[in-house]
Amino acid sequence: MQEDMDTVPQSRSGDITLLEKMRRQITNGRYGPGDLIPELTLAEEFGVSRTPIREALKQLQNEGLVEIRPRVGTFVRQPTRREIVELFELKESLEGLAAGLLARRGRVRELETLERNLMDSDRAAAEGDSQAYAELVHEFHWTLVRGADNRKLYETYERLMNQLAYHRIVVNTVARPERLKASDNEHHSVVEAIKSKDALDAEFTMRNHVRASSQAALRPIDEPQPARPGSIDDDAQENRRVEGGELRAC
Amino acid sequence: MQEDMDTVPQSRSGDITLLEKMRRQITNGRYGPGDLIPELTLAEEFGVSRTPIREALKQLQNEGLVEIRPRVGTFVRQPTRREIVELFELKESLEGLAAGLLARRGRVRELETLERNLMDSDRAAAEGDSQAYAELVHEFHWTLVRGADNRKLYETYERLMNQLAYHRIVVNTVARPERLKASDNEHHSVVEAIKSKDALDAEFTMRNHVRASSQAALRPIDEPQPARPGSIDDDAQENRRVEGGELRAC
DNA sequence: CCATGTCTTCTTGCATACATGAAACCTATG
DNA sequence: CATAGGTTTCATGTATGCAAGAAGACATGG
Numbered sequence: 001m002q003e004d005m006d007t008v009p010q011s012r013s014g015d016i017t018l019l020e021k022m023r024r025q026i027t028n029g030r031y032g033p034g035d036l037i038p039e040l041t042l043a044e045e046f047g048v049s050r051t052p053i054r055e056a057l058k059q060l061q062n063e064g065l066v067e068i069r070p071r072v073g074t075f076v077r078q079p080t081r082r083e084i085v086e087l088f089e090l091k092e093s094l095e096g097l098a099a100g101l102l103a104r105r106g107r108v109r110e111l112e113t114l115e116r117n118l119m120d121s122d123r124a125a126a127e128g129d130s131q132a133y134a135e136l137v138h139e140f141h142w143t144l145v146r147g148a149d150n151r152k153l154y155e156t157y158e159r160l161m162n163q164l165a166y167h168r169i170v171v172n173t174v175a176r177p178e179r180l181k182a183s184d185n186e187h188h189s190v191v192e193a194i195k196s197k198d199a200l201d202a203e204f205t206m207r208n209h210v211r212a213s214s215q216a217a218l219r220p221i222d223e224p225q226p227a228r229p230g231s232i233d234d235d236a237q238e239n240r241r242v243e244g245g246e247l248r249a250c
Numbered sequence: 251m252q253e254d255m256d257t258v259p260q261s262r263s264g265d266i267t268l269l270e271k272m273r274r275q276i277t278n279g280r281y282g283p284g285d286l287i288p289e290l291t292l293a294e295e296f297g298v299s300r301t302p303i304r305e306a307l308k309q310l311q312n313e314g315l316v317e318i319r320p321r322v323g324t325f326v327r328q329p330t331r332r333e334i335v336e337l338f339e340l341k342e343s344l345e346g347l348a349a350g351l352l353a354r355r356g357r358v359r360e361l362e363t364l365e366r367n368l369m370d371s372d373r374a375a376a377e378g379d380s381q382a383y384a385e386l387v388h389e390f391h392w393t394l395v396r397g398a399d400n401r402k403l404y405e406t407y408e409r410l411m412n413q414l415a416y417h418r419i420v421v422n423t424v425a426r427p428e429r430l431k432a433s434d435n436e437h438h439s440v441v442e443a444i445k446s447k448d449a450l451d452a453e454f455t456m457r458n459h460v461r462a463s464s465q466a467a468l469r470p471i472d473e474p475q476p477a478r479p480g481s482i483d484d485d486a487q488e489n490r491r492v493e494g495g496e497l498r499a500c
Numbered sequence: 501c502c503a504t505g506t507c508t509t510c511t512t513g514c515a516t517a518c519a520t521g522a523a524a525c526c527t528a529t530g
Numbered sequence: 531c532a533t534a535g536g537t538t539t540c541a542t543g544t545a546t547g548c549a550a551g552a553a554g555a556c557a558t559g560g
Contacts, residue, residue: 264536287542288540288541288542289541289542290540290541300542304542304543318542319542320542321541321542321543322541322542323540323541323542324541324542332542
């Protein structure tokens with residue numbers, strides 16, 4: 001869904017499948033944050049040698065998903081709270097840039113995709129189908145970034161989202177109804193601004209949306225909601241689990 | 251100069267030297283764009299095996315400096331003109347973000363570094379020492395990005411600059427005097443906006459500066475200047491050399 | 501019971517050997 | 531002379547072996 005722009009970004013070697021599988025293993029699979037991932041285990045699991053595993057792990061390292069402690073091992077890395085804030089700041093800037101660029105492009109295919117997405121999102125919002133809505137949010141943002149027609153931006157965004165482990169966030173996302181509604185409205189505003197071809201307006205509307213969404217995602221960490229009193233009081237510490245399941249984004 | 255923020259970004263293995271050396275070999279060294287880089291050659295040159303060389307090459311690939319054609323070889327990659335434009339768009343956005351963040355931080359160490367830089371730049375500009383000025387431009391931008399106090403932004407910026415092969419640009423940069431002067435003035439405006447703690451103003455002042463600088467850098471490609479009529483007429487084609495020596499940035 | 505020093509084990513880091521595939525080259529033929 | 535086919539060469543992709551280092555366990559002495 002995010003591998004094909006028009007042609008393949010780079011003619012990477014055939015391990016693209018392996019790398020993707022390993023990514024899944026780490027983000028969704030049974031490897032949780034802090035866990036050690038022995039190369040040999042993965043190697044015999046995927047039926048290959050340690051060499052390609054090592055290469056993939058190195059790539060995952062500089063994507064920020066794992067941490068390789070030399071001579072010790074490779075561990076699943078959980079972004080610190082600070083890193084998440086930093087990534088959201090970047091996300092806001094990049095998606096703002098994307099919205100502006102898309103607005104400048106005029107009526108392109110991606111814009112129509114966004115409009116269709118809006119209709120589907122309205123329906124999902126009306127029905128309160130937060131699962132479907134989460135999927136549509138995903139598609140909305142990726143479509144927008146793709147529509148910017150800037151491959152370097154796209155790659156940077158991809159890397160960013162991988163680091164955020166956005167999958168983990170989105171999958172566990174069952175947004176609160178009021179935020180869902182607000183999100184839907186904001187999406188409408190964004191598309192409206194893009195359609196009006198006002199690049200600056202589009203950029204800032206998007207940035208406001210991303211900021212709101214990020215803050216909504218971070219809030220459960222900042223101040224545990226009364227409805228869910230449980231067990232979140234020890235942030236402040238770095239390298240502490242940020243309880244990804246609590247993150248929402250839309 | 252750009253490896254140390256406070257602590258080392260990631261405890262990478264000891265090949266950081268090797269990787270850096272290879273980067274130099276490619277950006278400065280005897281490997282020009284399009285050249286094949288046999289792993290074995292590098293291996294025996296650095297006195298190591300092919301394995302660490304391969305790892306470094308893979309990293310250089312996803313930094314965009316080389317292209318690995320599977321089963322064929324690793325080639326020095328020259329960014330296409332389009333990619334350079336894309337990278338400059340990103341650069342503008344990222345440095346704008348950095349300026350805004352720095353403005354919000356108030357009076358920090360980096361701000362004083364910028365002010366000192368301004369004084370030195372004024373002197374270099376007055377003396378017409380474009381070489382020294384180029385160095386100071388370099389420091390100016392890196393200091394600003396570092397001053398944003400956002401490590402993810404810093405890493406993204408670093409990756410971006412590596413892809414741009416900014417070294418190649420800056421080293422060969424002997425900016426035209428009028429652009430040098432304009433650049434110096436813009437730097438002043440930027441620092442002024444940052445000091446006034448107006449984040450939005452700082453962001454846009456910076457963005458305007460980066461845009462101006464980028465356009466100045468791209469102009470020699472767009473329209474060969476009458477003073478240097480030579481040999482630049484075949485852009486439009488992708489994968490064509492962009493004649494990095496012609497790029498200026500300030 | 502606690503602390504300290506040693507040892508074992510596990511994991512990575514690097515080197516090397518071999519297989520595979522692609523590109524270039526050489527030759528033979530129309 | 532040009533072209534098609536086959537062969538050779540070269541560079542990568544992968545597997546495996548070996549060594550070095552770190553973390554934890556265990557035993558021993560205070």
